[in-house]
Amino acid sequence: GGSIGQGLDDPAPTITAGGGGKSSLVSLTLSPEHEAGALRVAAFLISYYGTENISACDSPAPTITTKDRLAMVTVMVKGTPYMIVDICLRMLKPAELYKAQGFPADYIISHGADGKPFTKTQQVHMCGNSVSPPPMAALARANDPWRAEQQQAAAA
Template sequence: MERQFGASVGQGLNEPAPTITAGGGGKSSLVELQLSPEVEAGALRVAAFLISYYGTSDAGDIAAPAPAITTRDRLALVTVTIKGTPYVIVDICLRMLQPAELYKAQGFPGDYIISHGADGKPFTKTQQVHMCGNSVSPPPMAALARANDPWRIAQAMAA
């Protein structure tokens, strides 16, 4: 949904609708993706692919030669159609993860301090990302430490 307050601010349809005004103070409109016939035809060609089902999930490019055709049905043309309408991926939006998200993905606890050093000096975002990239993920390191601690292993077996 788009709100036209001079800046065309958009919002998701899963959020509550904003106040609808009667005057010219803010018009709301639904924004839909429109593809030209040429772009849609290209997107549909890209969306279709062959998948062979020999117990694997390998998908082949529709433009590539098909594997050997056997007397048994082993190839399927895959397209996504919902209620008669073909669906395609038009754009994939990517964004860089924030430092806190990177640390979380590495397995660091949520309260792990990444904003500053022991001396209190703040780290830049670049430094935070760099340190995460050079870090050792805590869960595998903890597993290695447990596996290589003979005293604890002996103590656990004695108990």
């Protein structure tokens, strides 16, 4: 009919004699796999952002409690609700880590000066202990008194 729908928290409209008005409730049932994923996401977020079930670094990771909680995580995108059933995290590859640090694309991370190849773990470790080139270059330029003197002499 002419109904365009409304929120569940709004009162139901009056049923008219015209026969065109219809009321309905739309619900969605998740598959067992998606429901399990949504509960894992909720347990993960509750563990980090809730007020309970939080562990310190020196204690074991928490388990899912038996306390009843709202356990589905939804987000609104342009007015449409979506349920998060998987966070889809992945580890960045060494080349991606170096790129994020600002290293040039031709920077060699696959082997050392002696030609011995690095493992992926070694590549990640070295990136984590590296100094990002762009900020270091900016610091070096800002703290180079000889270059400043050369620029002043060239300008004169």
